[in-house]
Amino acid sequence: MAQHSTFPRSHLLILGPNSIQSLLPVTPISQAETLLESHRIEDVILLADQQRKKVQGKLVVDANEVDELAYVYQRIGFQCLLETRFEDAGFCLFQGELDPRILISYFPDLRGALLDADPTLDVFSGIAECMPPYDSIDDLIVANIVRNYSPFLAPTTRSAPPTAELRRVLGVAAYDMLEEFLRKWRRVRSDSSTPDVRAIVDTVLAKLFARGEKTTDLYALLDESDTIILPEVEPVFRATGLYNALCKIYSKRGLDAALLEVWSKLVEGEWADPGIPDPLSDMFALLTARRNRALTQQWGIWLAGKDAERALKLLTTHGTSKRGQNAEDEAATLQQIRAVNPEAGVRFLEHLVLQKRRTDPALHTSLALTYIEEVLSFLADDATSKLWRAKAASYASSPNPAPFLTYFEATTPASPAKHARLRTALFLQISSMYDPSAAGALLGPHAPLLAPELAIIASKRGDALEALSLLVRTVHDHTSAAAFCTSNGAVIPPRAAAHIAERTGLAAWAVPPPPTADALTTDNSETKQLLHLLLTIYTVDTTTPTTSPDVSSPPHSPSSAAPSPPLPLPPPPPPPPPPPPSPLKDTEAAAAHLLASHATSFDPQTALSTLPPHWPLRTISLYLVRTLRTAAHTAHERALVKALATGQNLAVTDVAHGKLRAAGALLEEELDEFEEDTDLGAGGEEVVLDEKAAPPTDAPVSVAVDLPSRGKREWAGEEASADVVGTVGSWMSGQSSVTTTSAGANDTDDRD
Incomplete structure (x- = not known):
C-alpha cells in the first residue's frame, strides 16, 4: 500500500533570477529537536501534547501525522529516561506507542529469557541513536548520578551513603514507571498486539506484582491471563513466598503433581502462606476430584502419616479400585503404609482382607497375628487380665444359656481391649486362610484365659476333639459346643456372632446369620459324628459314685440261746418319703440337654451304651420320650405312605381295567381232560369261544x-x-x- 510523502508541503514560492525557493513550515519533529537541544523538556512535552490534541480532533487522521507524533513522543521519552525522569519518560513512551519489549529490555532481572528468541526489534529511524546506551536501568541511574555529583562525594560517588539512597529511590521510581506503562499498555493496546508480546507483558507484570507484594493485583492477573510464562514466574513466586499464587497457576494449568508438591511443603511447615489455611484438606479434595490412581498411590501413602482416616478412605476408594490389580503392588503399598503409620497399615490390611476379599494366605495370617498381638498387649495390663479372669470364672461357676463371648460382650464395660478381643475372635472364625499353627503359637501361653480363641484355632486345624474339650472343660460353654456340632465347626454360633457384631460395630467381621432357624440341619453324618463326640466328652468327664454300705442285721450264731417265745409284731411303720432327687451335675445336665435337643441325631443303642450306668433315669427321660415319639411318628408315617401307595395302585388298576375291557379278548374254554380230541365240540367240529358271543343260558353270568x-x-x-x-x-x-x-x-x- 502506497504511503504519502513525509516531506513538508509549501504554500509559498519565491521566484529568483536563478532559482526558486520555497518557504517551508516548521515540522513538529524539527521543533522538538530544537527544544531538546536547548534542554527545554517541559516545552517539548507541551508541544507534543498540543500536536496530539490537534491530530485527535481531526475527523480523518493522516497516518504520517500519527507517525510523526509517535516519533516525537519516543524521542522525548528516551531523553527523559536518560535523565532519570522516569514518570515523564513512561508517559511519553506510552504516547509514542513504544514496543513494551524495548522498555523491558532495560530491566534484566525482569527480562530473564523472554527476549532471547527475538533479540532485535524495529524502531523509527533516528530513535535507535537516541536510546540510552546501557544494559540495565541500574547502570543508567549510576551513570546519571556520577555525571551529576562526581567528584564531589567521598569516598566515591557509587558508595557514598547519600548517592546509595538516591540510587535506591530512583530504582523504585523506574520500576513503578515500568509497571504503570505495562498496566496501561495491557488495558489499551493488548488486543491489537501479538500473543507473544502479550505473554511477555503479562509475565513481567506478574513479576512486578510479586516483587511489590501486590497479591490482589497478582491474583486478578493470574485469573485473567492464560499467557503467563510459568518457568519465568515460578522462581519469583518461590523467592517471594507467594505460594498461593504458585498454586493458582498450577491449578489453572492442570499441573496436579506440582500443586501437590507445594501443598506438601506447606503441610510439613517448610513453607508458609496465610492464603492457604488448610493445605492438607486441599490435597484430599484434589486427589478425590481427580481420581488419578498414580497420584493417589503416591500421595495417599504420604498422607497416611498425616491423617490416617482420610488417607485410608482415599486409598481404598480410588487407590485400589482398578480391576486385576497385581497382588505384589498391593503388598508393596501395604509395606509402605506400615512404614509411615503402623495403625494405618493395619486398617489398609483390613480393607484388603475384609472388603476386597483377597484370598492371599499371607495377608490373612498377617492380619490374624496383628490382632492377636494387640490382644496380648492389652492382656499384659493387670487390670485387664484380672477382669477377663473374673468373667471366665463367673461364667463357668453358674449355668448360662448364652455363649461365652455373648456373655463377655454383654457384661464387660466398653474398652479398646474388649473391642480388640471380640474383633480377633470374630476374624479367627470367619477366615480360613490364615496359618492356625502360627496363631496358636502366640495364644498357647495364655490357654486358660483365651480358651475360646484357642478353640477356634483348633477347629481351623480340623481338631474337633480339642476344640470341644476346650469349650466343655475350660470355658464351660455348652451352648457353643453344641452349636459347633451343628454349624459346620463354628465355635461362635452364627447368630451370636451377628448379634455381637451388631452391638459392637463389627459387621465386617461376622458372617451373616442363616435366614431361618431351620437353615442349620443336623441330618448329615458329620454332624452326627460331632454330636456323638461331644456326648463322649460329657460321659468321660463324669465319675461313678460309691455304693452305700450294707446296714442289715448281722446273722445269729448257732450257739446262741434258745429262741424266746414269739412276741406280737408291732404294726409296720409308714414308708419314709422318697429322698429329693439330687441336682444333676454340670456335665450330666449338659449331656441331658444335648440328648433332648438332638434326639433324632443319636442312635438310641449307641447313645444308651455310651451313657454311664449310674446316671439317674431322669437324665435321659426326655431323650427317651422324644426318641420313642420319633419312632412312633416314623412308623405312622410309613403306614400312611403304604396306604397312599395302595390307593394309588388301585386307581391305576381301575383305569387299566376299563381300557382292557374296551379292547376285548379271545377266550378258549378248557375241555375235559378225558376227551381225546380237545379241538372238537359235541358235534365233532372245532370249538372257539368268542367273548362277543352270547354265553349259554345255563351258565352263571x-x-x-x-x-x-x-x-x-x-x-x-x-x-x-x-x-x-x-x-x-x-x-x-x-x-x-x-x-x-x-x-x-x-x-x-x-x-x-
Missing part, C-alpha cells in the same frame, strides 16, 4: 356292580346282587344291556 359310596367296581355273581339298587351292565355281549333290579327281588336269599 358275572356282572359289574357300581358302588356309589366308594366309586369302586366289584365283581360278583347273580346271587350277591340282591341288595344293590343301581345299573347293572353286561359286558359279555357285543352290545350293552341295562337291567334295573329291586331290593325285594331276592328276599329269599340267604344272608350270612
Whole structure:
C-alpha cells in the first residue's frame, strides 16, 4: 500500500533570477529537536501534547501525522529516561506507542529469557541513536548520578551513603514507571498486539506484582491471563513466598503433581502462606476430584502419616479400585503404609482382607497375628487380665444359656481391649486362610484365659476333639459346643456372632446369620459324628459314685440261746418319703440337654451304651420320650405312605381295567381232560369261544356292580346282587344291556 510523502508541503514560492525557493513550515519533529537541544523538556512535552490534541480532533487522521507524533513522543521519552525522569519518560513512551519489549529490555532481572528468541526489534529511524546506551536501568541511574555529583562525594560517588539512597529511590521510581506503562499498555493496546508480546507483558507484570507484594493485583492477573510464562514466574513466586499464587497457576494449568508438591511443603511447615489455611484438606479434595490412581498411590501413602482416616478412605476408594490389580503392588503399598503409620497399615490390611476379599494366605495370617498381638498387649495390663479372669470364672461357676463371648460382650464395660478381643475372635472364625499353627503359637501361653480363641484355632486345624474339650472343660460353654456340632465347626454360633457384631460395630467381621432357624440341619453324618463326640466328652468327664454300705442285721450264731417265745409284731411303720432327687451335675445336665435337643441325631443303642450306668433315669427321660415319639411318628408315617401307595395302585388298576375291557379278548374254554380230541365240540367240529358271543343260558353270568359310596367296581355273581339298587351292565355281549333290579327281588336269599 502506497504511503504519502513525509516531506513538508509549501504554500509559498519565491521566484529568483536563478532559482526558486520555497518557504517551508516548521515540522513538529524539527521543533522538538530544537527544544531538546536547548534542554527545554517541559516545552517539548507541551508541544507534543498540543500536536496530539490537534491530530485527535481531526475527523480523518493522516497516518504520517500519527507517525510523526509517535516519533516525537519516543524521542522525548528516551531523553527523559536518560535523565532519570522516569514518570515523564513512561508517559511519553506510552504516547509514542513504544514496543513494551524495548522498555523491558532495560530491566534484566525482569527480562530473564523472554527476549532471547527475538533479540532485535524495529524502531523509527533516528530513535535507535537516541536510546540510552546501557544494559540495565541500574547502570543508567549510576551513570546519571556520577555525571551529576562526581567528584564531589567521598569516598566515591557509587558508595557514598547519600548517592546509595538516591540510587535506591530512583530504582523504585523506574520500576513503578515500568509497571504503570505495562498496566496501561495491557488495558489499551493488548488486543491489537501479538500473543507473544502479550505473554511477555503479562509475565513481567506478574513479576512486578510479586516483587511489590501486590497479591490482589497478582491474583486478578493470574485469573485473567492464560499467557503467563510459568518457568519465568515460578522462581519469583518461590523467592517471594507467594505460594498461593504458585498454586493458582498450577491449578489453572492442570499441573496436579506440582500443586501437590507445594501443598506438601506447606503441610510439613517448610513453607508458609496465610492464603492457604488448610493445605492438607486441599490435597484430599484434589486427589478425590481427580481420581488419578498414580497420584493417589503416591500421595495417599504420604498422607497416611498425616491423617490416617482420610488417607485410608482415599486409598481404598480410588487407590485400589482398578480391576486385576497385581497382588505384589498391593503388598508393596501395604509395606509402605506400615512404614509411615503402623495403625494405618493395619486398617489398609483390613480393607484388603475384609472388603476386597483377597484370598492371599499371607495377608490373612498377617492380619490374624496383628490382632492377636494387640490382644496380648492389652492382656499384659493387670487390670485387664484380672477382669477377663473374673468373667471366665463367673461364667463357668453358674449355668448360662448364652455363649461365652455373648456373655463377655454383654457384661464387660466398653474398652479398646474388649473391642480388640471380640474383633480377633470374630476374624479367627470367619477366615480360613490364615496359618492356625502360627496363631496358636502366640495364644498357647495364655490357654486358660483365651480358651475360646484357642478353640477356634483348633477347629481351623480340623481338631474337633480339642476344640470341644476346650469349650466343655475350660470355658464351660455348652451352648457353643453344641452349636459347633451343628454349624459346620463354628465355635461362635452364627447368630451370636451377628448379634455381637451388631452391638459392637463389627459387621465386617461376622458372617451373616442363616435366614431361618431351620437353615442349620443336623441330618448329615458329620454332624452326627460331632454330636456323638461331644456326648463322649460329657460321659468321660463324669465319675461313678460309691455304693452305700450294707446296714442289715448281722446273722445269729448257732450257739446262741434258745429262741424266746414269739412276741406280737408291732404294726409296720409308714414308708419314709422318697429322698429329693439330687441336682444333676454340670456335665450330666449338659449331656441331658444335648440328648433332648438332638434326639433324632443319636442312635438310641449307641447313645444308651455310651451313657454311664449310674446316671439317674431322669437324665435321659426326655431323650427317651422324644426318641420313642420319633419312632412312633416314623412308623405312622410309613403306614400312611403304604396306604397312599395302595390307593394309588388301585386307581391305576381301575383305569387299566376299563381300557382292557374296551379292547376285548379271545377266550378258549378248557375241555375235559378225558376227551381225546380237545379241538372238537359235541358235534365233532372245532370249538372257539368268542367273548362277543352270547354265553349259554345255563351258565352263571358275572356282572359289574357300581358302588356309589366308594366309586369302586366289584365283581360278583347273580346271587350277591340282591341288595344293590343301581345299573347293572353286561359286558359279555357285543352290545350293552341295562337291567334295573329291586331290593325285594331276592328276599329269599340267604344272608350270612
